[in-house]
Amino acid sequence: MPDKPIAIVTGVGPGTGSAIVRRFAAEGFRVIALARSPDRIRALEQELPDTHAMICDVSSERQVADAVADVRNRYGSPKLLIHNAVGGGWGTFLEIEPQMLRLSPNFRWSRQCVT
Numbered sequence: 001m002p003d004k005p006i007a008i009v010t011g012v013g014p015g016t017g018s019a020i021v022r023r024f025a026a027e028g029f030r031v032i033a034l035a036r037s038p039d040r041i042r043a044l045e046q047e048l049p050d051t052h053a054m055i056c057d058v059s060s061e062r063q064v065a066d067a068v069a070d071v072r073n074r075y076g077s078p079k080l081l082i083h084n085a086v087g088g089g090w091g092t093f094l095e096i097e098p099q100m101l102r103l104s105p106n107f108r109w110s111r112q113c114v115t
Contacts, residue, residue, distance in 0.1 A: 004030040006078040011085030058085045
């Protein structure tokens with residue numbers, strides 16, 4: 001049997017992230033579940049076959065680079081990435097600090113997974 005395609009899912013919590021992990025695991029993917037907190041992803045790792053938990057704060061470029069390198073070393077290159085981790089702030093556009101707008105990890109993930 002050929003190796004399963006690899007899916008990385010970020011921001012795995014009790015809602016959407018867990019549902020995404022379950023869906024891709026059911027479709028035959030090897031799923032790498034990433035989150036800052038180990039509780040939910042460790043439970044999914046125990047519940048679902050070929051699902052693997054990794055602690056990663058996607059707002060940290062170093063942690064993103066380490067997580068992608070670890071996935072590649074252990075399992076091979078990912079076929080897809082589902083970026084479910086979100087962040088934000090409260091206030092109107094003019095009230096939010098410019099740094100908050102620059103904290104989007106989307107670019108970091110895209111660059112790390114493609115290169």
